[in-house]
Amino acid sequence: MTAWPVDWDGVAETVVTTRGPNGRWNVAALGVHAGDPATARTWGRTRTWRNFTERGRGYVQFTRDPVDFVEAACSVREEDEQILDSASAWAEVRVEQTAAGEEDATQWVDWALHVESSEVRERSVPTVSRAHAAVVEATVAASRLGVPGYDDETLRERIAFFESVVERAGGDRDREAWRRFETLTE
Secondary structure (H helix, E strand, C coil): CCCCCCCCCCCEEEEEEECCCCEEEEEEEEEEECCEEEEEECCCHHHHHHHHHHEEEEEEEECCCHHHHHHHHHHCCCEEECCCCCEEEEEEEEEEEEEEEEEECEEEEEEEEEEEEEEECCCCCCCCHHHHHHHHHHHHHHHCCCCCCCHHHHHHHHHHHHHHHHHHCCCCHHHHHHHHHHHHCC
């Protein structure tokens, strides 16, 4: 088995592409938990869930582009190619369902991710961007709006706080990601 192209612990917020029934690659956000094997959970009957179930594979991508992340998390995006231009590294994974259940009326499925192949496309010196992190956290909060078990008012307060972080600390691409986030979550 091939190793992951990056080392991490905890949860890495990634972008995953999975081939849909139309032959195109669905682009979605996916939190991947470090481990042996790494794992992920899908919530609801999403395109990622369907494509994992029907095809048993996908491409986990590590990107620092906040616009690509917002589009993956907040829109239905399809591409002709499986690897995004912004991916610094990727791993082709075979997925295996390990558990399933329901929480607050929402179906969930746990998946083990087994790396089949991988590539590092770009090496860079990491920087910590509060604005980039705020954009990612806002997409997580937005994905929980209207979901039983979460308080919409609290989530909207978080989103407003994250917006203030992007305004204070963001660069051009972070601000563009926020504009895209607002458009996609109206």
